[in-house]
Amino acid sequence: MKVTQAAESIGGTIVVAAAEAASREVLGGYASDLLSDVMANSREGDLWVTMQKHVNIVAVAELNGIAGIVMVNGRKPEEAAVAQAEENRIPIICTDLQAFDVAGILYGMGIRGRRPV
Amino acid sequence: MFVMDTHTHTCLSPCADLDMHPAGLVAAAICAGLDAVAVCDHNSAENVAAAQRAGLAAGVAVIPGMEITSEEEVHILALLPDAEAALSLQSRIYRELPGRNDERAFGMQVVANEHAEVLGFNERLLAGATTMTVDGVVAAIHKVDGLAIAAHIDRERFGILGQLGIIPAGLPLDALEVSPRTSLSAARTAFTPRLEYPILCGSDAHEPKDVGRAATFMFLEEPTLSEMRQALKGCAGRVILGGGRPMEDLALHILDIAQNSLEAGATLVEIDLSEDVAADRLVIEVRDNGPGMEPEALARATDPFFTTRITRRVGLGLPFLAQAARAAEGKLEIDSQRGKGTRVRATFRHSHIDRAPVGDIETTLLVLLAGNPEVEIRFRHAVGERAFELDARGIDPGAPDGLSALRQTIRQGEATLSGTVGETKLH
Numbered sequence: 067m068k069v070t071q072a073a074e075s076i077g078g079t080i081v082v083a084a085a086e087a088a089s090r091e092v093l094g095g096y097a098s099d100l101l102s103d104v105m106a107n108s109r110e111g112d113l114w115v116t117m118q119k120h121v122n123i124v125a126v127a128e129l130n131g132i133a134g135i136v137m138v139n140g141r142k143p144e145e146a147a148v149a150q151a152e153e154n155r156i157p158i159i160c161t162d163l164q165a166f167d168v169a170g171i172l173y174g175m176g177i178r179g180r181r182p183v
Numbered sequence: 184m185f186v187m188d189t190h191t192h193t194c195l196s197p198c199a200d201l202d203m204h205p206a207g208l209v210a211a212a213i214c215a216g217l218d219a220v221a222v223c224d225h226n227s228a229e230n231v232a233a234a235q236r237a238g239l240a241a242g243v244a245v246i247p248g249m250e251i252t253s254e255e256e257v258h259i260l261a262l263l264p265d266a267e268a269a270l271s272l273q274s275r276i277y278r279e280l281p282g283r284n285d286e287r288a289f290g291m292q293v294v295a296n297e298h299a300e301v302l303g304f305n306e307r308l309l310a311g312a313t314t315m316t317v318d319g320v321v322a323a324i325h326k327v328d329g330l331a332i333a334a335h336i337d338r339e340r341f342g343i344l345g346q347l348g349i350i351p352a353g354l355p356l357d358a359l360e361v362s363p364r365t366s367l368s369a370a371r372t373a374f375t376p377r378l379e380y381p382i383l384c385g386s387d388a389h390e391p392k393d394v395g396r397a398a399t400f401m402f403l404e405e406p407t408l409s410e411m412r413q414a415l416k417g418c419a420g421r422v423i424l425g426g427g428r429p430m431e432d433l434a435l436h437i438l439d440i441a442q443n444s445l446e447a448g449a450t451l452v453e454i455d456l457s458e459d460v461a462a463d464r465l466v467i468e469v470r471d472n473g474p475g476m477e478p479e480a481l482a483r484a485t486d487p488f489f490t491t492r493i494t495r496r497v498g499l500g501l502p503f504l505a506q507a508a509r510a511a512e513g514k515l516e517i518d519s520q521r522g523k524g525t526r527v528r529a530t531f532r533h534s535h536i537d538r539a540p541v542g543d544i545e546t547t548l549l550v551l552l553a554g555n556p557e558v559e560i561r562f563r564h565a566v567g568e569r570a571f572e573l574d575a576r577g578i579d580p581g582a583p584d585g586l587s588a589l590r591q592t593i594r595q596g597e598a599t600l601s602g603t604v605g606e607t608k609l610h
Contacts, residue, residue, distance in 0.1 A: 099256075101348030102339060120255050120316065122347040144316065 067092045067175065069134040069157050072113055075175055076168050078136060078161035082148055087157035090133045094180040097169050101126050107182040108132060115168050121146040127156045134158070138165045184424065184550045185406045187219040188212065188398045190250070190260060190334060190360060190385025193230040197290035197310050200390035204295040205234035207391060212243050215395025216439075219244035219406040221262050221385070223334075225309040226251055226276050228269035229294045235266060237297040244406035250334060251276060251324075253317040258334040258341040260360060260385075261324040264408045268327040275323050279315045282308030317343070321355060330357040330412060335387055336374060337365040344374075358415050360385050363397035367426035368543070381415045384426030400424040400546055402553065422586060425546030432542020433467060433531075436504045440469045440527050441551050443501075445558060449473035449524070452551070453561045456541070458533060460567060465513075465531040465538065476519040484517055504529050511538035545593045548573065552589055553580035564600060571596035 069087035073080050080087050093111030098104050099118050108114060110131035116123065119141050127135055134157035137143060143151070143158055151158050161168060192199040193208055203211075205222075212220045222234045222245055231247040238245035247269040249261045263269045284292055284306055292305040315323065324331040336359045339345035343359075350356070358381045361370040370382050384397040402422045403410035414421035427435070437454055444452050449471035457466045476484065484501050504527075505515040513530035531538045544564065551560050552575055562573040573596060579585045 100339065100345055102345045105348045118255060118347075120347055120351065122349060122351055126348045 067177065069113065069159070072134070072136075072172060072175070072177070073157075073159045076136065076159075076161050076163055076171050078159040078163075080157055080159050081143065082151040082158040083155050084157070086155045087134055087159070090157065092133050092177055095169065095172055095177045096132075096179060097165055105129060109180050109183060112180070113172065113177065115165050115172075117141060117165065119143045119147060121150050123147060124150040124154055124156050127151075128154050132156065136161060136168055138163060138168055184554060185218040185244075185401050185403050186216060186395075186398050187221065187244075187246070187401060187406060187411075188215070188217050188386050188388070188395050189221045189246075189262065189332070189383045190223050190248075191220050191388045191394055192224055192250075193222060193234060194291070194293040194295060195224040195227055195230045195305060195309070196250075196389065197225070197284060197286075197292050198389055199224075199290075201291070201293065202391050203389065204293070204299045205230050205297050206237040206241075206299050208234060208394065209237040209241050209243050209245070211388070211391035211394035212238075213241060214391075215398075217243065217395050217398060219246060220394070221246040221248040221260070223248040223250040223260050223262075225249075226280050226311075226313065227292075227305060227307070227309050228263075228266075228273045229305060231269045232266045233295060233297045240297070246406070246408060246411075248329075249273065249276070251315075251320050252312040252341070253320045254312055254314055255317055255346050256312050256341055257317045257320075257343045257346045259317065259320045259324070259343075259356075260332040260334045261327075261329045262332065262408055262411065263324075263327060263329040268329060272323060272327045272329065276313060276315075277307065279313040280307055280309075280311060281314065282311045284308050284310070317347070317351065318354060325355070330408065330415070332356065332358045332360050332383060334360050334385075335362040337361045337370065350380075356380060357412070358383050361397070361426075362387055363393075367399075381417075381423055382426070383423070397426065399426045400550065402550070420581070424549055425543045427543060433465075433507070433539050434542035434544045434547040436507065436529070436539075437467060437469065437544075438547040438550060440501070440504070441471075441547075441560070444469065444471035444473050444525065445551075445555055447471070447473040447525075449558065451559045451561075454563070456544070456562075456564045458541075458564075458566045460533055463533045465511075465533045465541075467529045467531075468526065470524065470526045472524045475521045475523055475525055476517075477521060481517060481519050501527070507531075507539050511535035544597060545590060548593050549580075549586065549589060553586055556580060564597065566600040569600055571600055 069090045096108040096112040097115040115136045140162040235245045247263040289310045294302045321331040333343040360383045383399045386396040388394040451472045453470045455468040508529045511531040516528045519525040
């Protein structure tokens with residue numbers, strides 16, 4: 067599944083890097099707001115579901131090869147995060163849904179959490 | 184030198200013990216051998232003024248502060264120049280702090296005076312997060328001329344590294360803080376390999392027994408924020424010397440005994456630290472040429488409530504050292520002759536599980552040498568067959584690079600002993 071399709075399924079808006087989102091394959095999912103935890107346990111190709119909107123989310127996504135960031139609860143990324151995501155071509159999807167519902171919908175579409183490597 | 188716990192709470196913090204009323208905190212600080220504490224309640228400074236008054240009465244410096252929770256749930260300590268700045272920052276924080284406290288869920292938030300009397304209860308959700316980003320919090324602290332310090336970075340929850348993975352590039356923090364679980368030297372290696380930020384040690388105490396479990400040792404003229412600011416930058420002779428737990432490591436006991444000698448007017452202090460693993464013995468001996476003690480004073484030297492000092496209410500060094508020695512099947516001996524000098528000798532069983540670690544000898548020596556250039560201080564550390572004798576002649580600690588030259592000399596000397604006993608290295 068592409069990031070764009072995942073975004074549509076949760077009624078999300080792709081606010082950054084729409085072109086990247088269309089081409090990137092989602093290989094799994096990860097949900098956490100502790101960025102240290104995401105660095106340690108997420109995997110390449112994961113769609114990452116989070117509340118955090120600080121610019122560091124882009125650095126963490128870049129580091130682990132995250133397919134895209136889903137920002138839940140109607141939150142919007144900080145300006146610096148948008149700029150950094152544009153530069154690094156990391157898709158950010160904003161949705162009004164909560165993390166629980168987002169994970170549930172994506173799970174229903176076949177996306178799974180994966181054990182860290 | 185000043186020993187400061189840069190992170191303590193009062194009963195205003197919902198998670199703190201009621202015994203941590205402003206005067207209780209100050210009393211605990213005295214018992215822990217601290218010269219200063221920073222009062223950093225969660226998102227509020229309403230007990231700061233009372234703590235300052237309690238501190239003034241007891242001779243402990245109280246630095247106003249606050250532990251602010253950012254929107255990302257990162258804890259940032261604000262250390263502030265005065266109570267006025269604390270109130271100004273507090274009004275800014277209150278505008279960005281939603282929610283009401285639920286005492287059953289989080290605990291009471293007691294506003295108290297310096298006489299342990301309850302003045303009222305804070306009804307805001309002090310345990311909650313503000314709506315300010317971490318950048319906004321740091322900017323707000325700087326706006327009132329405070330120091331912004333990332334709290335307990337060695338803890339996952341609410342620590343900046345746990346919450347944000349890495350320290351955001353360009354975030355103008357003045358320092359990082361580690362909790363008692365991490366020693367200063369370990370923290371320097373782990374978190375600031377390129378010395379990007381100075382590191383402080385704070386206890387994050389929520390109850391009296393934890394006050395001073397970690398503290399920062401600083402060379403300052405007086406324990407004020409402007410002096411601390413200089414120490415963080417390492418300018419004008421002010422420096423962060425080290426950190427750890429006062430009165431736990433043997434190195435700090437040595438410092439304390441030597442300071443007694445210096446305060447008594449000695450012009451020569453000889454320190455011997457001898458580790459004999461074969462005989463399973465560790466001996467600390469400190470000799471001075473000071474005025475000596477009267478028999479009556481000598482008899483009371485290990486009484487915790489006796490001291491000739493005027494800077495602290497409680498004489499900490501010798502009673503605590505006696506206790507530390509006894510815990511490791513050793514003993515403390517004091518010989519003192521009026522007009523001749525004093526010799527303090529503490530023995531320990533080297534392998535005893537309760538034998539305190541040697542600790543940060545480097546800091547102890549730097550404090551003694553740099554603080555007393557007119558006194559002759561000799562240091563010898565023997566480990567089995569090998570020994571390091573410090574020769575600090577020719578190094579002026581007051582010179583621009585004097586302190587780092589001294590540090591280098593001590594470090595190299597101590598390094599020649601490493602490998603002989605596993606634990607004698609700087610921790």
